[in-house]
Amino acid sequence: HLCDVSINIKSIVERMLEKSLYNSSTVGLRDANSHSEMAVVASAYGLNLLDHCLPTGAADQGLDLVPITRDIEAFVSTYNYNMNQQNFVERASNNGCRYLNTV
Secondary structure (H helix, E strand, O other), X not given: OEOOEOOOHHHHHHHHHHHHHHXXXXXXXXXXXXXXXXXXXXXHOOOOOOOOOOOOOOOOOOOOHHHHHHOHHHHHHHEEEEOOOOXXXXXXXXOOOOOOOEO
16 A cells, blocks of 8 residues: 555556567567467466467468568559458569469
8 A cells, every 4th residue: 555545566567568468479470489488477476467369370471561561662563452352452463473462
């Protein structure tokens, strides 16, 4: 108690760790294993963290958004936006492939 106010330090630490694990997991899914290990260590100290519910890997091995954002001009020149499906469709395949990429 501090000035007649009850402060739950454990709850504050749990929420901060959850936020940190979630934010770092969204940056790179390849780090999901290390985040799971950190959650195990936190539980060993009696902290009850919520599952951050992120996948352990990418569902498909399509385009990565990081290179797209680094070279947005090239992306804009090679993709069209499909308003009906709310996605980007490659204008023409780069290597003569029969398939077009979508984002």
